[in-house]
Amino acid sequence: MPKVIYVSHDGGQLEVDVPVGTTVMAAALKNGIDGIVAECGGVCMCSTCHVFVNEGFFSRLPPATDTEEAVLEIAAIERQPNSRLSCQIKVTEDLEGLIVRMPEKQR
Amino acid sequence: MTSAGTVIIGTGLAGFQTAASLRAEGYQESITLIGEESHIPYQRPPLSKGFPLGTQDRESIELRPQKFYQDHKINLLTGERVVAIEPAEHQVCLASGGRIPYDKLVLAVGASNRLLPIPGADLDGVLYLRSLDEAIALKERLARARNVAVIGGGFVGLELAAVASSLGKSVTVVEALPRLMSRVVAPVISEYFGELHASKSVKILCGASVAGIASANGKVSSVILSDGTKHDADLVLVGIGVVPNAALAREAGLSVSNGIAVNEHLQTRDDHIFAIGDCAEHPCTFAHARLRLESVQNAADQAQCVAATIAGKKESYRALPWFWTDQFDIKLQMAGISHGHDRIVTRGNRETGRLSVFYFKENRLIAVDSINRPLDHMLGRKLIAAGAAVTPEQAADETFDLKTLAQKPKST
Numbered sequence: 405m406p407k408v409i410y411v412s413h414d415g416g417q418l419e420v421d422v423p424v425g426t427t428v429m430a431a432a433l434k435n436g437i438d439g440i441v442a443e444c445g446g447v448c449m450c451s452t453c454h455v456f457v458n459e460g461f462f463s464r465l466p467p468a469t470d471t472e473e474a475v476l477e478i479a480a481i482e483r484q485p486n487s488r489l490s491c492q493i494k495v496t497e498d499l500e501g502l503i504v505r506m507p508e509k510q511r
Numbered sequence: 512m513t514s515a516g517t518v519i520i521g522t523g524l525a526g527f528q529t530a531a532s533l534r535a536e537g538y539q540e541s542i543t544l545i546g547e548e549s550h551i552p553y554q555r556p557p558l559s560k561g562f563p564l565g566t567q568d569r570e571s572i573e574l575r576p577q578k579f580y581q582d583h584k585i586n587l588l589t590g591e592r593v594v595a596i597e598p599a600e601h602q603v604c605l606a607s608g609g610r611i612p613y614d615k616l617v618l619a620v621g622a623s624n625r626l627l628p629i630p631g632a633d634l635d636g637v638l639y640l641r642s643l644d645e646a647i648a649l650k651e652r653l654a655r656a657r658n659v660a661v662i663g664g665g666f667v668g669l670e671l672a673a674v675a676s677s678l679g680k681s682v683t684v685v686e687a688l689p690r691l692m693s694r695v696v697a698p699v700i701s702e703y704f705g706e707l708h709a710s711k712s713v714k715i716l717c718g719a720s721v722a723g724i725a726s727a728n729g730k731v732s733s734v735i736l737s738d739g740t741k742h743d744a745d746l747v748l749v750g751i752g753v754v755p756n757a758a759l760a761r762e763a764g765l766s767v768s769n770g771i772a773v774n775e776h777l778q779t780r781d782d783h784i785f786a787i788g789d790c791a792e793h794p795c796t797f798a799h800a801r802l803r804l805e806s807v808q809n810a811a812d813q814a815q816c817v818a819a820t821i822a823g824k825k826e827s828y829r830a831l832p833w834f835w836t837d838q839f840d841i842k843l844q845m846a847g848i849s850h851g852h853d854r855i856v857t858r859g860n861r862e863t864g865r866l867s868v869f870y871f872k873e874n875r876l877i878a879v880d881s882i883n884r885p886l887d888h889m890l891g892r893k894l895i896a897a898g899a900a901v902t903p904e905q906a907a908d909e910t911f912d913l914k915t916l917a918q919k920p921k922s923t
Binding site for chain 1: 528535554556557571572574575576578579582807808811815833835837842844885886888889890892893
């Protein structure tokens with residue numbers, strides 16, 4: 405099972421084994437990671453699962469849809485070039501060791 | 512830690528989010544979250560979408576795993592009903608006999624399905640949808656059904672019609688008003704979705720009222736319209752709206768109109784008691800009216816507002832309403848409250864399948880509905896929330912970049 409590393413705003417890290425096909429958002433909720441809120445439940449409506457993806461991995465992700473790009477525009481912490489919505493990142497074997505950093509706030 | 516803490520009645524999103532936000536705000540007192548359902552808090556939107564379709568299961572719709580409540584010292588009482596509030600004693604009475612004291616009480620008690628007042632409405636095979644238990648029953652019945660009649664052409668009815676059709680059922684939607692979703696969207700949006708459903712062989716009957724439901728051997732066999740026509744149905748799904756659960760509040764002497772009445776701080780007339788989410792009628796700064804809204808946004812943002820107030824940072828509620836519905840592979844995104852608009856312009860067009868409707872009132876942008884134009888939706892949220900000066904001409908002109916009017920990033 406691929407490992408995903410969640411880094412909180414204050415630098416705390418948590419490693420989670422995530423089944424392939426599960427989203428980075430869903431795995432965060434299941435593992436009690438408070439930096440992800442996921443208010444809309446993962447349907448690309450609310451931006452509260454915003455993460456910054458570590459450089460080496462960003463380019464390996466399928467590109468964001470227009471809907472995701474639009475939602476990133478309303479993120480509580482301004483989006484960066486490596487911003488994604490964690491509800492749109494499905495974990496694959498290729499993403500072993502994925503590092504995502506969570507913003508200071510989601511709302 | 513000296514007070515009796517906060518008691519929250521209702522384990523929907525509003526109740527859950529109040530508890531979660533209180534802890535996020537650093538609230539140290541006790542929190543008790545009480546719900547009638549036997550399940551831990553879950554998301555309701557998938558119940559008419561991914562859950563009956565089979566793309567989401569029970570576990571995937573839980574708002575948080577069971578462990579979350581222990582980790583955050585939230586005393587979660589499921590399968591428990593509050594039978595009375597005693598405001599003078601600052602306590603609630605449980606059906607199981609106990610009493611729980613509170614310093615602050617949050618009513619997040621939701622709403623109940625409006626029932627169909629016609630003969631045959633109580634037959635086996637007539638189903639409503641609100642709770643997970645109802646969704647489980649609906650999913651099971653849907654798997655066995657052939658002809659499905661959906662009563663009500665609003666969001667829930669149309670989402671269920673789309674699910675049933677996607678599962679290969681023959682589907683008929685009966686809507687009493689002249690067009691689909693007519694209370695909330697412009698005619699062009701109704702037409703778009705009418706065509707979408709028709710293209711998937713869903714039969715849409717608008718301006719049609721149901722006179723009765725006929726049975727054979729104790730089971731539903733058809734829906735009879737007031738013009739006498741009969742439509743075969745072995746399953747009838749009813750989605751004709753909800754009524755707020757206001758009885759507890761009324762019996763406690765709180766003010767109730769179209770929902771439990773609250774002020775801009777979401778406080779009832781007892782300032783120790785708040786009401787939020789589907790059950791509450793609040794002053795909406797955007798609509799300049801008192802509204803009761805049924806949505807994820809409203810539940811979550813009102814919960815956040817009340818949590819901040821209880822935690823000592825008194826807030827007024829002024830979040831912009833937004834909504835969505837998923838039907839087949841199309842998402843309709845709605846920002847603002849369009850009620851009372853006096854002018855509509857469209858951006859994009861139906862032919863391309865990419866369309867937004869901008870609603871104006873006295874030259875002010877009040878709402879935007881978008882299909883396949885997600886940036887219009889998000890910019891619409893920013894523009895309406897900021898009260899930005901956008902003209903109908905700018906909104907209708909696809910070459911005009913609306914982003915230039917919404918430069919300041921703002922979370923809504």
